[in-house]
Amino acid sequence: MIERIHTGQRMSKIVKHNGTVYLCGQVGAGDTVAEQTRDCLSRVDALLAEAGTSKENILQAIVWVADMADFAEMNAVWDAWVPEGYAPARACGEARLARSELKVEVIVTAAC
Numbered sequence: 001m002i003e004r005i006h007t008g009q010r011m012s013k014i015v016k017h018n019g020t021v022y023l024c025g026q027v028g029a030g031d032t033v034a035e036q037t038r039d040c041l042s043r044v045d046a047l048l049a050e051a052g053t054s055k056e057n058i059l060q061a062i063v064w065v066a067d068m069a070d071f072a073e074m075n076a077v078w079d080a081w082v083p084e085g086y087a088p089a090r091a092c093g094e095a096r097l098a099r100s101e102l103k104v105e106v107i108v109t110a111a112c
Contacts, residue, residue: 033070
Protein backbone atom coordinates (compact mmCIF):
# COMPACT_ATOMS: atom_id res chain seq x y z
CA MET A 1 0.00 0.00 0.00
CA ILE A 2 1.22 3.50 -0.83
CA GLU A 3 0.32 6.35 1.53
CA ARG A 4 0.67 9.93 0.31
CA ILE A 5 0.64 12.79 2.83
CA HIS A 6 0.21 16.47 1.93
CA THR A 7 -0.52 15.61 -1.67
CA GLY A 8 -0.93 18.31 -4.28
CA GLN A 9 -1.18 18.42 -8.03
CA ARG A 10 2.59 18.26 -8.56
CA MET A 11 3.92 16.28 -5.60
CA SER A 12 3.40 14.83 -2.15
CA LYS A 13 5.52 16.04 0.75
CA ILE A 14 5.67 12.49 2.16
CA VAL A 15 5.20 9.13 0.49
CA LYS A 16 5.26 5.93 2.56
CA HIS A 17 5.63 2.49 1.00
CA ASN A 18 6.76 -0.87 2.39
CA GLY A 19 8.37 0.60 5.51
CA THR A 20 10.17 3.37 3.63
CA VAL A 21 9.50 7.10 3.81
CA TYR A 22 10.33 9.36 0.88
CA LEU A 23 10.36 13.12 1.41
CA CYS A 24 10.10 15.70 -1.33
CA GLY A 25 13.03 18.09 -1.60
CA GLN A 26 13.23 20.47 1.35
CA VAL A 27 14.52 24.03 1.20
CA GLY A 28 14.81 26.58 3.98
CA ALA A 29 14.49 30.25 4.72
CA GLY A 30 17.36 32.58 5.53
CA ASP A 31 20.05 34.69 3.94
CA THR A 32 23.04 32.37 4.40
CA VAL A 33 23.57 28.75 3.48
CA ALA A 34 23.90 27.94 7.20
CA GLU A 35 20.51 29.53 8.00
CA GLN A 36 18.85 27.82 5.06
CA THR A 37 20.41 24.46 5.94
CA ARG A 38 19.27 24.70 9.59
CA ASP A 39 15.72 25.59 8.52
CA CYS A 40 15.70 22.90 5.84
CA LEU A 41 16.81 20.21 8.29
CA SER A 42 14.21 21.38 10.80
CA ARG A 43 11.58 20.81 8.10
CA VAL A 44 13.03 17.36 7.45
CA ASP A 45 12.74 16.59 11.19
CA ALA A 46 9.08 17.69 11.24
CA LEU A 47 8.12 15.66 8.16
CA LEU A 48 9.94 12.57 9.43
CA ALA A 49 8.12 12.87 12.77
CA GLU A 50 4.80 13.21 10.96
CA ALA A 51 5.65 10.05 9.00
CA GLY A 52 6.42 8.20 12.24
CA THR A 53 10.20 8.11 11.99
CA SER A 54 13.26 10.26 12.73
CA LYS A 55 16.66 11.32 11.45
CA GLU A 56 18.20 8.27 13.12
CA ASN A 57 16.40 6.20 10.45
CA ILE A 58 17.53 8.12 7.37
CA LEU A 59 18.85 5.72 4.77
CA GLN A 60 19.94 8.19 2.11
CA ALA A 61 20.21 11.94 1.66
CA ILE A 62 20.84 13.89 -1.50
CA VAL A 63 22.04 17.45 -0.93
CA TRP A 64 22.09 20.09 -3.63
CA VAL A 65 23.94 23.36 -3.08
CA ALA A 66 23.64 26.27 -5.47
CA ASP A 67 27.37 26.99 -5.13
CA MET A 68 30.00 24.46 -4.04
CA ALA A 69 31.83 27.37 -2.39
CA ASP A 70 29.15 26.93 0.35
CA PHE A 71 29.94 23.22 0.81
CA ALA A 72 31.91 23.61 4.07
CA GLU A 73 29.32 25.95 5.62
CA MET A 74 26.49 23.56 4.76
CA ASN A 75 28.50 20.60 6.08
CA ALA A 76 29.10 22.33 9.43
CA VAL A 77 25.33 22.52 9.99
CA TRP A 78 24.78 19.02 8.60
CA ASP A 79 27.46 17.49 10.83
CA ALA A 80 25.94 19.08 13.95
CA TRP A 81 22.49 17.76 12.97
CA VAL A 82 23.31 14.11 12.19
CA PRO A 83 23.54 12.02 15.37
CA GLU A 84 26.90 10.29 15.79
CA GLY A 85 26.76 6.79 14.37
CA TYR A 86 23.67 7.47 12.24
CA ALA A 87 25.15 9.06 9.12
CA PRO A 88 23.13 8.05 6.06
CA ALA A 89 24.44 7.28 2.60
CA ARG A 90 24.78 10.76 1.12
CA ALA A 91 25.53 12.49 -2.15
CA CYS A 92 26.09 16.20 -2.62
CA GLY A 93 26.35 18.21 -5.78
CA GLU A 94 25.99 21.67 -7.22
CA ALA A 95 22.74 22.53 -8.98
CA ARG A 96 20.68 25.51 -10.05
CA LEU A 97 17.77 25.41 -7.60
CA ALA A 98 14.13 26.36 -8.25
CA ARG A 99 14.51 29.99 -7.10
CA SER A 100 17.59 32.21 -7.24
CA GLU A 101 17.57 32.91 -3.48
CA LEU A 102 17.79 29.21 -2.59
CA LYS A 103 21.21 27.95 -1.55
CA VAL A 104 20.52 24.35 -0.46
CA GLU A 105 17.97 21.57 -0.97
CA VAL A 106 17.87 18.20 0.79
CA ILE A 107 16.06 15.06 -0.36
CA VAL A 108 15.69 12.26 2.21
CA THR A 109 14.67 8.59 2.20
CA ALA A 110 14.19 6.94 5.59
CA ALA A 111 13.01 3.71 7.15
CA CYS A 112 9.89 3.85 9.29
